[in-house]
Amino acid sequence: MLVSFFVIVFIAEIVVTFKIIEIIRMWDKRVCAVSEQIVSSNKKIQTAFTDLRVEINSILLKLNKAQIKIEEEKRKYTNKVLKYLISTALYLLLDNKGKKIFSTIELAISVAEYVKLYLKKIA
Numbered sequence: 001m002l003v004s005f006f007v008i009v010f011i012a013e014i015v016v017t018f019k020i021i022e023i024i025r026m027w028d029k030r031v032c033a034v035s036e037q038i039v040s041s042n043k044k045i046q047t048a049f050t051d052l053r054v055e056i057n058s059i060l061l062k063l064n065k066a067q068i069k070i071e072e073e074k075r076k077y078t079n080k081v082l083k084y085l086i087s088t089a090l091y092l093l094l095d096n097k098g099k100k101i102f103s104t105i106e107l108a109i110s111v112a113e114y115v116k117l118y119l120k121k122i123a
Contacts, residue, residue, distance in 0.1 A: 087106050
């Protein structure tokens with residue numbers, strides 16, 4: 001009777017051990033699956049951050065180009081204003097015949113500038 005008791009307990013321990021091993025394997029598979037998901041999402045996150053960096057650098061380059069363009073336009077219009085101020089001062093200082101000649105030259109220069117701007121827009 002005592003031997004059969006020990007045999008039954010031993011068999012029960014073996015069954016419990018196999019059940020515990022089965023549970024451990026199941027959890028191992030789940031952990032491996034979660035680990036794969038983390039690794040794959042990590043690559044996606046890194047790719048997204050790289051794309052974000054590229055976009056930010058692209059935006060910064062466009063802003064830099066816009067700033068350069070604004071500075072060019074500022075210089076261009078500053079030169080125009082100075083030219084018109086000087087021409088107005090000379091216009092007021094010159095006599096009547098000189099005014100007509102100066103006005104004609106100024107008109108020709110203005111037309112030439114507008115033609116250049118128009119040709120730049122077309123090209």
